[in-house]
Amino acid sequence: MSRNPWFETVAEAQRRAEKYLPGMVYGALVAGSERGRTIEDNIGAFGELGFAPRVVGHHAARDLSTTVLGMKAAFPVMISPTGVQAVHPDGEVAIARAAANRGIPMGLSSYASKPVEEVTAANPDTAFQLYWSGSRDTMVQRMERARAAGSKALILTLDWSFSNGRDWGSPSIPEKVDLRTMVKLAPGVLPHPRWMWTFARSGRIPDLTTPNLQPPGGQAPTFFGAYGEWMQTTPPTWEDVNWLAKEWNGPFLLKGVSRVDDAKRAVDSGVTAISVSNHGGNNLDTTPATIRILPSVAAAVGDQIEVLLDGGVRRGGDVAKALALGARAVLIGRAYLWGLAANGQAGVENVLDILRGGLDSAVLGLGHASVGELNPDDLVIPDGFTRTLGSPA
Numbered sequence: 433m434s435r436n437p438w439f440e441t442v443a444e445a446q447r448r449a450e451k452y453l454p455g456m457v458y459g460a461l462v463a464g465s466e467r468g469r470t471i472e473d474n475i476g477a478f479g480e481l482g483f484a485p486r487v488v489g490h491h492a493a494r495d496l497s498t499t500v501l502g503m504k505a506a507f508p509v510m511i512s513p514t515g516v517q518a519v520h521p522d523g524e525v526a527i528a529r530a531a532a533n534r535g536i537p538m539g540l541s542s543y544a545s546k547p548v549e550e551v552t553a554a555n556p557d558t559a560f561q562l563y564w565s566g567s568r569d570t571m572v573q574r575m576e577r578a579r580a581a582g583s584k585a586l587i588l589t590l591d592w593s594f595s596n597g598r599d600w601g602s603p604s605i606p607e608k609v610d611l612r613t614m615v616k617l618a619p620g621v622l623p624h625p626r627w628m629w630t631f632a633r634s635g636r637i638p639d640l641t642t643p644n645l646q647p648p649g650g651q652a653p654t655f656f657g658a659y660g661e662w663m664q665t666t667p668p669t670w671e672d673v674n675w676l677a678k679e680w681n682g683p684f685l686l687k688g689v690s691r692v693d694d695a696k697r698a699v700d701s702g703v704t705a706i707s708v709s710n711h712g713g714n715n716l717d718t719t720p721a722t723i724r725i726l727p728s729v730a731a732a733v734g735d736q737i738e739v740l741l742d743g744g745v746r747r748g749g750d751v752a753k754a755l756a757l758g759a760r761a762v763l764i765g766r767a768y769l770w771g772l773a774a775n776g777q778a779g780v781e782n783v784l785d786i787l788r789g790g791l792d793s794a795v796l797g798l799g800h801a802s803v804g805e806l807n808p809d810d811l812v813i814p815d816g817f818t819r820t821l822g823s824p825a
């Protein structure tokens with residue numbers, strides 16, 4: 433009897449992803465850095481927060497909707513951009529379709545495996561993400577291509593530094609996938625026939641190129657080519673951030689803020705939103721969980737710009753906790769990648785349904801009529817839970 437493709441939790445989707453994907457693909461998604469403290473804390477800290485439910489006066493109908501970066505969201509979740517993935521041949525197009533079907537916005541990485549034009553066609557509510565990489569002219573060209581394709585917002589990610597090994601080992605990612613590499617990789621790939629078959633049926637192998645970085649009239653660079661360009665680019669100043677925000681002249685999210693002083697500088701630099709993020713634990717290991725930092729950042733700038741959070745969200749209850757502590761919405765990364773691995777587009781929809789259902793239960797059980805009513809009084813916050821990074825002055 434074939435197994436029911438539906439799964440009831442993100443944890444189950446991850447178990448299925450681990451079985452289904454070749455070790456190197458799964459390993460690249462798990463990622464994290466060094467000891468893995470931050471990635472663990474991102475997830476674990478949500479479990480330290482408790483709920484304080486009410487039992488009478490529940491609302492029969494609850495409004496979960498909001499807007500993020502000027503885009504409608506049926507519930508306060510957005511797809512976080514993730515780079516070159518070899519999970520599914522439909523990649524970000526499948527993710528964008530799933531997000532559109534569930535009424536939530538899509539974040540598309542400039543390192544994605546699908547062109548922005550195909551992704552905006554699948555989900556018009558798309559935000560395109562850039563790293564500070566290449567010359568200003570190159571960045572403008574990429575940004576204008578995304579705008580022409582219909583992207584409604586720009587994301588600038590600044591919290592990725594050169595990651596420093598993992599105690600559990602890093603997967604070896606090939607420069608490019610051709611026949612020779614396929615033969616070399618065969619021992620790791622052959623035990624995963626369903627993954628191989630899904631790609632084979634689609635007629636394309638995961639080639640690890642970055643179509644959104646393709647220069648006019650040139651070739652799309654490989655992931656390592658793109659990475660090399662980024663490493664050789666002088667890191668940005670706040671003036672550079674301000675320049676890019678002005679060039680975009682629309683909803684602009686600075687992704688990767690941890691410190692209160694950075695959040696304030698971001699406001700001064702003209703961004704319209706920030707995401708409290710540590711790149712899913714892939715930046716400097718031992719940075720505290722984003723949910724611990726959120727309250728201080730939201731208190732400092734939440735009345736001036738949209739404050740979002742990403743990192744460790746695996747349940748609808750996590751979404752409720754982030755909103756109660758001041759986030760307007762959350763972005764999710766690995767959760768939807770596990771869903772994509774477990775069951776393609778339907779798997780991503782399954783993950784979004786899990787988050788929506790869990791959030792709705794929390795809003796119901798806490799006695800609210802809408803997500804906007806979530807507040808710290810809904811939570812049991814252990815002493816010493818929160819962290820303030822940087823000077824609030």
Ligand SMILES: Cc1cc2nc3c(=O)[nH]c(=O)nc-3n(C[C@H](O)[C@H](O)[C@H](O)COP(=O)(O)O)c2cc1C
Nearest residue numbers: 461512513514515541589711712743744764765766
């Ligand atoms: C495999 C992988 C690739 C990622 N690639 C990008 C990227 O290209 N651009 C970006 O802004 N963030 C990238 N991120 C970070 C995510 O957008 C997000 O911040 C992180 O995954 C959130 O944590 P979570 O996975 O616990 O939800 C990546 C994360 C993962 C796991």
